[in-house]
Amino acid sequence: MTKNINWFISWFNSKYYHILYKHRDDKEADIFMRNLISFLKLKKEEVILDLACGKGRHAIFLNSLGFNVVGADLSTNSIQKAKKKENERLRFIEHDMRNPFPEKYNTVLNLFTSFGFFEEDSEDITVLKNIKNSLEKDGIAVIDFMNALYVVKYLVPNETLIIDGITFNITKYVENGFIIKKIVFEAEGDDHTYFEKVKILDLPKIKGYLQTVGFKIKHTFGNYQLDNFDEHTSKRLILVLE
Ligand SMILES: C[S@@+](CC[C@H](N)C(=O)[O-])C[C@H]1O[C@@H](n2cnc3c(N)ncnc32)[C@H](O)[C@@H]1O
Incomplete structure (x- = not known):
């Protein structure tokens, strides 16, 4: 996390x-x-x-x-x-x-x-x-x-989205009362990892x-x-x- x-x-x-x-x-x-x-x-x-x-x-x-x-x-x-x-x-x-x-x-x-x-x-x-x-x-x-309850219930754990030529690999999970979204992709020659973390x-x-x-x-x-x-x-x- x-x-x-x-x-x-x-x-x-x-x-x-x-x-x-x-x-x-x-x-x-x-x-x-x-x-x-x-x-x-x-x-x-x-x-x-x-x-x-x-x-x-x-x-x-x-x-x-x-x-x-x-x-x-x-x-x-x-x-x-x-x-x-x-x-x-x-x-x-x-x-x-x-x-x-x-x-x-x-x-x-x-x-x-x-x-x-x-x-x-x-x-x-x-x-x-x-x-x-x-x-x-x-x-x-x-x-x-x-x-938040709806989002947790229908959480898609793994998803790949290709937008504007970028392949976003997204993992979602619940931890310590937060919904975590891990976003991994390669763009402009670099590997990137970002997180979103929103409280339930x-x-x-x-x-x-x-x-x-x-x-x-x-x-x-x-x-x-x-x-x-x-x-x-x-x-x-x-x-x-x-
Ligand atoms: C999910 S985006 C929504 C943006 C916009 N309301 C929209 O509908 O497109 C959340 C926004 O919250 C802003 N934000 C996050 N933390 C903030 C803070 N502490 N004070 C002010 N803005 C913040 C982010 O920079 C981002 O633009």
Whole structure:
């Protein structure tokens, strides 16, 4: 298993992360955002934080609809790329979500499993506290996490994916309460090994976190069409918090 507790810095900052996950594209982001803003009735004058925004696929789409958006991420490369799309109502900042945010927002979005990366529960709770403290009065937060129980149940232990001419050999397993994904490939004349390590946070465990922070769950969805969450069949666990 990876001993590198900071795996999320190197992996998400590498161009290979974006190649392996290229199917998680703008189209997926656009559909989810359209459904979410229409459900939440978000207003264009409000400020949205896309927290752990990556290259900003959700933030850029929301801005294209007229929203005032800030995207924040730890990955220098992703933020540099995203910054090329900046305008007076779209900004990107490099920021570690374990640190408090410099501003307040009406809505904070944390999308596509951008949570549960850290060893200590206290670090997850710190992230939630930072989100809560960054909200304006009556603000809401949306956490789009994997349905951990579903992912564990249907875990594919070994898989080979060929994308853009790169053969990714992927091994997945559960260890010490985390889902580990080991990604091995050869590219540009070098052998590469990266890890993803996401904590198995089911709804009861997340509810415990939320209680500590003082967040209440307003809605629970199970996919990007915003169907109800079912722990046995839903792929996602999407929480709207206030
Ligand atoms: C699975 S990606 C999702 C990216 C984006 N939300 C999307 O849907 O394309 C997780 C993101 O979390 C970011 N991240 C990881 N640790 C972080 C931290 N401590 N603070 C801020 N961002 C972080 C990574 O750099 C990466 O961009």
